[in-house]
Amino acid sequence: MLIISVKKPITLLFLISLLIISVGLSLGANPTYLYHNCTNTTTFAPNSIYQSNLKSLLSSLSSNATTEFHNATTGEGTASAVYGLFLCRGDVNATACRDCVTFAVKDVVEKCPVEKQTMIWYDECQLRYSNRSFFGTVDERPRVSLLNTANVTDQERFNRLVNVTTKEAAAEAAIGEPGDKKFATREVNFNGFQKLYTLVQCTPDLSAANCNRCLIDAIGRLPICCAGKLGGRVLFPSCNVRYEVYPFYNRNASTPPPAAAPPPGSTASSKGKSKISSRTIVAIVVPIAVAVLIFILGFCYITKRSKTKYSFIGHKIKKATGGEDITTIESLQFDFATIEAATNKFSADNKLGEGGFGEVYKGTLPDGQLVAVKRLSKGSGQGAEEFKNEVILLAKLQHRNLVRLLGFCLEGEEKLLVYEFVPNKSLDYFLYDPGKQGQLDWSIRYKIVGGIARGILYLHEDSQLKIIHRDLKASNILLDTEMNAKISDFGMARIFEVDQTRGNTSRIVGTYGYMSPEYAMHGQFSQKSDVYSFGVLILEIISGKRNSNFYQSDYAEDLLSYAWKLWKEGTPLKLLDPTLTQSYSENEVIRCIHIGLLCVQKDPEDRPTMKTIVLMFNSYSVTLPVPQQPAFYNRTEADMPSMGLKFDQSTSVGFPVSINEASISELYPR
Secondary structure, eight states, rough: OOOOOOOOOOHHHHOOOOOOOHHHHHHHOOOOEEEEEEOSSSBBOOOOHHHHHHHHHHHHHHHHTTTTEEEESSTTTHHHTTEEEEEOTTTHHHHHHHHHHHHHHHHHHHSSSSBEEEEESSSSSEEEEEEOTTTSOOOSSOOOEEEEEEEEESSSHHHHHHHHHHHHHHHHHHHHHHTTEEEEEEEEEEEESSEEEEEEEOOOTSSSSHHHHHOOOOOOOOHHHHHEEEEEEEOSSSSEEEEESOOOOOOTTTOOOOOOOOTOOGGGGGGOOOOHHHHHHHHHHHHHHHHHHHHHHHHHHHHHHTOOEEEEEOOOOOOOOTTTTOOOOHHOOOOOHHHHEEEEEEOOGGGEEETTTEEEEEEOOTTEEEEEEEEEEETOOOOOOHHHHHHHHHHOOOOTOOOEEHHHHHOOOOOOOOOOTTTTTTHHHTTTTTGGGGGHHHHHHHHHHHHHHHHHHHHIIIISOOOOOOOOOOEEEEOOOOOOOOESSHHHHHHHOOOSSSOOOSOOOOOOHHHOOHHHOOOOOOHHHHHHHHHHHHHHHTTTTSSSSSOTTTTTTSSHHHHHHHHHHHHHGGGGGGGGGGGGGGHHHHHHHHHHHHBBBBSGGOOOOOOHHHHHHTTTSSSOOOOOOOOOOOOGGGGGGSSSOOEEETTOTOOSOOOOOOOOOGGSSO
């Protein structure tokens, strides 16, 4: 251990200054990494000609890192040709540019060892290569958005200022012919104590028109990712845009060439100069060290107070731990390129199903996590901000019997919801298949019924949104590895702007056969509408049969009437799925049938609340009321509402198979 004894404060400050300088030099060795993208759709084999060409290309880029921009090709005219370029930020000096490119050519091979198409960004430079020629063309994919999570007070005026200032800078940067430096900055006052700093840049190989188009498209994405935020940036392969409320670039924005080295043997610079005393050195270094120390301490204090941080949109999912609030835009929003890569560009192989709310795909995130991506149909009339707000609210709903909403992606008309992936498909996959019904013994079915009840109770009573599901059905009940029930598609009525606060609606969202009569026929809904759907589910789980296509000759026209007749005749156990044989509790089965019949009564006032239902399941000391005759009605299109009601695209009226978000039974042959 090295122990230093310091007797004088000046000596201490001198040592601190040296320490600060040495630490600063060591930290400044590597550029600031931002993001990288390397698609695995096109790869090369080790020791191939392409790899050899790539090594030559990277060597060429590194050796030419004396200028702001350079592009090169190796193996041109062959099938193994590699095209690449680097671009340094227009305000960094030649040394920083060289250091960034030198680091990038090593770093990119580690991050993307076998991919032919690669893009990597740092704060000081960017590097790109591909097996196709992209010189002089505008490429906007892959793209990355970054933001400062702190909010601006006067957001509307600030957003306008960002838009105007960045477009002015874009117009200046685009001027010139291909090969000219296409870089510009702007500095304008926002209020009495804040300024807005903006920077735009294109790769110099673009024409003026292409540069302007690229920058305008990038600027157009700022409101999507960063509206009202203190800072933000959009990175395209061909251009980038950034704004902050602090000077993040060299305000002189000049990059003079490095001074030529003096000729060998030259001693002119030392003539006539006397030796500087140690006292003079201390007098110079100490004030500088003190100033640097004060600046660093002040910067750390301000940073800590503002809690400013940058987040990659969609770079990773933050795990919910303890009381940590993860439901913010930056923790929920995914980059479209990330989702596209996760689903292999929404390939048919990854498609789980398709329903009225949209198509569902299985995806694998860069960290290996499996997700289910719902690609919403264009039926949602919400704007971007409304959509984001609804997703934030829904993501706050955390319950063991709800499918967890992990985030979203919003790009143009594309609206994607990202959910946890639930591996055991949906309840209907097992329940209605004679070959798979045996996997659902009575203990599992009873656990599923209880889990659904607790999940709906949470939505009705305990969640901050007080959600009415309105499309509760077997295909919207997913099963995890332990066969626990997880309710999906809750809140879709909110996403699709169907009013959940009024007692009636002109747009029906649901599946005929599960909908209560007052909702299906008159558009009147309430929490008791979900109770009715839950009652249908109970009877389906017990019988293993669908209500929507139940046939029992002349004895009963649907499952509800069949269960009611058996109940009145005192033979309710005849409803039980024959595959269950003797492995069940008669008391539990009869109690479930009793509760199911209470839930499907015609008058909503006669149906119990979910709170009462959960109590009925948990306590046998609770006396159950006598059920009344269920609501019977013919399920034909002739009985559809005649008051101008419009059924949502998500309904599956007249069809035995209904679609959920993450596990679709119709894709698996019976």
